[in-house]
Each structure stands twice: as structure tokens, then as C-alpha cells.
Amino acid sequence: MSDATTLLAANQQVSSKVLGPAADTVDQSRAFPRDNLKALGQAGLMGLLIPAEYGGAGAGLAEMSQVIETQAQYCSSTAMVMLMHYCATAVIAAKGSEALKRQVLPAAARGEHLSTLAFSEAGSGGHFYVPVSEVSQNGSGKRLTASKSFVTSAGEADSYVVSTRKAHAASPTESDLYLVPKAAAGFTTRGHFQGLGLSGNASAPMSLDDVALDDASLLGPEGTGFQTMMEVVLPHFQVGAASVSVGIATGAFQAACAHITTRKYEHAGGAALATIPRVQFLTAEMAVELAAARAYLKETIRKATSGDPTAMLDVLGVKAKCAEAANAVLSRAMTLGGGSAFGRRGGLERMFRDAQAAAVMAPSSDVLKEFIGKACLGLPLF
Numbered sequence: 122m123s124d125a126t127t128l129l130a131a132n133q134q135v136s137s138k139v140l141g142p143a144a145d146t147v148d149q150s151r152a153f154p155r156d157n158l159k160a161l162g163q164a165g166l167m168g169l170l171i172p173a174e175y176g177g178a179g180a181g182l183a184e185m186s187q188v189i190e191t192q193a194q195y196c197s198s199t200a201m202v203m204l205m206h207y208c209a210t211a212v213i214a215a216k217g218s219e220a221l222k223r224q225v226l227p228a229a230a231r232g233e234h235l236s237t238l239a240f241s242e243a244g245s246g247g248h249f250y251v252p253v254s255e256v257s258q259n260g261s262g263k264r265l266t267a268s269k270s271f272v273t274s275a276g277e278a279d280s281y282v283v284s285t286r287k288a289h290a291a292s293p294t295e296s297d298l299y300l301v302p303k304a305a306a307g308f309t310t311r312g313h314f315q316g317l318g319l320s321g322n323a324s325a326p327m328s329l330d331d332v333a334l335d336d337a338s339l340l341g342p343e344g345t346g347f348q349t350m351m352e353v354v355l356p357h358f359q360v361g362a363a364s365v366s367v368g369i370a371t372g373a374f375q376a377a378c379a380h381i382t383t384r385k386y387e388h389a390g391g392a393a394l395a396t397i398p399r400v401q402f403l404t405a406e407m408a409v410e411l412a413a414a415r416a417y418l419k420e421t422i423r424k425a426t427s428g429d430p431t432a433m434l435d436v437l438g439v440k441a442k443c444a445e446a447a448n449a450v451l452s453r454a455m456t457l458g459g460g461s462a463f464g465r466r467g468g469l470e471r472m473f474r475d476a477q478a479a480a481v482m483a484p485s486s487d488v489l490k491e492f493i494g495k496a497c498l499g500l501p502l503f
């Protein structure tokens with residue numbers, strides 16, 4: 122077990138020395154970043170949110186945000202895998218039975234167990250909080266058949282926080298969360314992830330075919346999955362996804378500044394791109410977008426961790442705003458990167474593709490704005 126300050130320093134070290142140098146290879150080969158995870162695990166980062174009594178650092182949203190942002194600055198595929206692991210371990214720590222926590226959390230804290238979220242289904246798409254699959258209950262116990270459409274770390278993670286409607290649910294929000302091990306009979310992944318960006322995070326579909334569900338792996342009381350998604354998963358995922366966007370934008374800003382200060386014109390007596398007023402203007406726009414996104418993220422975390430009653434609006438908004446900021450930064454960075462960036466040199470093009478995922482990963486930016494609009498107008502969210 123390490124304290125949070127030590128972990129933040131270790132995360133910076135592993136991100137710059139291991140994740141960064143491998144980022145282009147992970148992207149181009151679409152390989153799951155196993156070596157990166159091993160290095161992060163050995164440094165204690167997989168136990169960041171796990172309570173100290175189970176061997177973790179017991180850190181919270183603020184530290185998670187810093188860690189994810191740094192990882193995303195160097196390799197966003199790895200950052201997304203880590204974010205899903207953090208969300209899953211937060212749910213297990215908050216809602217798991219004591220036996221389940223003893224079984225999973227110490228191994229996760231040692232970096233020997235990777236977990237993730239398996240929520241989205243074709244039948245409800247980005248509206249992940251209303252699964253269409255349902256637990257079936259008969260004489261031999263509970264069983265689940267479900268088709269999950271995108272699961273980060275599919276087939277790579279050791280366990281999956283799976284959402285489904287509870288048996289005989291009266292409404293779509295009467296749901297359950299179960300921790301399903303990869304070794305469960307009936308668990309399969311379908312195909313390989315061929316996404317535009319985040320190419321290394323193995324976000325493939327997976328199937329649960331008549332999988333036996335064990336009461337000891339139910340996360341929280343039966344029928345309370347929706348509440349757990351809103352109270353535990355949503356703040357961690359939203360803040361973490363916003364942190365991924367800010368991290369990508371930070372990496373892109375640095376790469377763009379490095380390019381425009383070193384790209385020089387012979388025809389202009391060796392003057393760098395940086396001397397051109399329009400280039401300075403675009404640089405300023407990137408800096409301001411990034412600063413505004415980072416400030417909103419910081420304020421959201423402050424509200425969410427201090428019990429501010431208005432925190433939920435910001436928790437909803439911050440993912441959308443930071444996704445937009447990352448895209449605004451990346452579109453300018455790609456322009457300034459010129460032929461070099463378009464020719465896929467220097468990492469900007471990879472970051473540009475990676476940044477696109479944030480707008481469509483559920484809750485998508487448009488769905489978030491629908492929620493925020495309803496909340497502002499006093500309308501029910503669901």
C-alpha cells in the first residue's frame with residue numbers, strides 16, 4: 122500500500138517512461154496494453170480507489186482524475202482501460218459482499234486482477250442505465266443471457282460488472298449489477314475492436330449465454346443497480362472520462378507547441394511557425410479551451426467531494442464540456458501540425474482520433490445535454 126502522493130509521482134513516472142513510448146505501437150497494432158498495465162499495477166496504481174483494508178490506497182475522485190489525466194496525456198487507450206477498472210473497483214468496494222471484496226480487491230490492488238464495466242446493450246445503446254436483458258429465475262437458481270455491445274477490456278479483464286434487469290422487473294430501472302468472472306461458463310467475446318480511436322482498449326462486444334449467477338456476486342441489494350449506477354458509477358465515470366479528454370488535450374497542446382516552435386521556414390530566414398500572428402491566435406485558443414475545461418473539472422470534483430447539492434449538474438456537464446474542449450484543441454492542433462500531423466507523425470493524429478470517442482461514449486454529449494436541459498427546466502430526467 123502506498124499513499125496517494127507517492128502514487129501520483131509513480132503514475133507520472135510510468136506514464137512518461139512506459140505508456141508514452143509505447144503509445145504509437147499500441148495504437149497501430151491495436152494490441153491490448155498489457156505491459157503498460159503491468160507497470161501501473163506494479164507501481165500500485167490499480168489499487169488507487171481500493172480501501173486500505175483491502176490493500177489499496179483509499180484515494181478518491183480528485184486523485185483518480187489526476188492519475189487518469191496524466192495517463193491519457195501519454196496513452197489514452199491505457200487511460201480508458203484504467204478508468205473502467207477504477208469504476209468497477211469503486212462499485213465492488215461500495216456494494217460487494219465482504220467475501221467478494223476479500224476475493225477480488227486485494228488481488229486488484231496488487232495489480233493481479235483487472236476489472237471493467239459491461240453495461241451497454243444493443244437494445245438500449247447509449248442509454249446504458251436501462252438494460253434490456255433480464256435475470257431468469259427458476260428452480261436451479263438465477264441465470265443470465267445478455268449481449269453486451271461494447272466492453273472495454275473485453276476478454277482481457279478478469280471480472281466484469283454486468284448490468285441487467287432484475288428477475289421479473291416491473292420497470293427497466295429495476296436492475297441488478299453482478300460481478301461475473303471471465304472464467305464463467307457461457308462467457309464469450311465476439312470479434313475484435315476496430316474503432317476509430319482508443320485502438321488498444323479492446324472495446325469488443327461480449328455475450329453471456331445462460332451464465333449462472335451467484336448471490337454472493339450481486340453488487341448491492343436486488344433491484345438497486347440503477348441507483349448504484351447513478352450514485353457510484355456515474356461520478357467516477359463522468360469525472361474520469363472528462364479527465365481523459367483533458368489529458369488528451371494537454372498532450373496535443375504540448376505536441377502542437379513543440380511543432381510550431383521547431384518548424385522553421387528557410388524562405389523566411391529561418392523564422393518558426395510560432396512567429397506568425399494567426400498561429401499565435403490559434404495557440405491562445407487552445408490554451409484557453411484547455412484552461413476552461415480544467416477549471417470546470419476541478420470545480421466539479423470540489424462540488425462532488427464536498428456534498429454540494431448542485432454537484433450532479435456539473436457531473437453531467439463536465440464530460441460533455443471537456444470532450445468538446447478536447448475536440449476544439451485537437452482540430453486546431455491538427456491544423457497547426459500541417460502535413461506532419463496529417464502524415465501521422467508526432468502523435469497528433471492518434472490523439473485526434475482518440476478524442477472523438479468521448480462524445481459517443483455513454484452518456485453521449487447530446488444525451489447529457491438533454492438531462493441538463495431537463496434539470497434546468499425542472500422536468501423529470503427519466
Ligand SMILES: Cc1cc2nc3c(=O)[nH]c(=O)nc-3n(C[C@H](O)[C@H](O)[C@H](O)COP(=O)(O)OP(=O)(O)OC[C@H]3O[C@@H](n4cnc5c(N)ncnc54)[C@H](O)[C@@H]3O)c2cc1C
Nearest residue numbers: 238239240241246247271272273324481482483485487488
Ligand atoms: C471506445 C468505447 C469504449 C466503450 N467502453 C464501454 C464499456 O467499457 N462498457 C460499456 O458498457 N460500454 C462501453 N461503450 C459503449 C458506450 O458507452 C455506448 O453505450 C455506445 O457507444 C453506444 O453506442 P450506440 O451506437 O448504441 O449509441 P446509440 O444509443 O444508438 O446513440 C447514437 C447517437 O444517438 C444519440 N442519441 C441517442 N439518444 C438520444 C437522445 N435522447 N437525445 C439526443 N441524442 C440521442 C446519441 O447521442 C448518439 O450520438 C464504449 C464505447 C466506445 C466507443
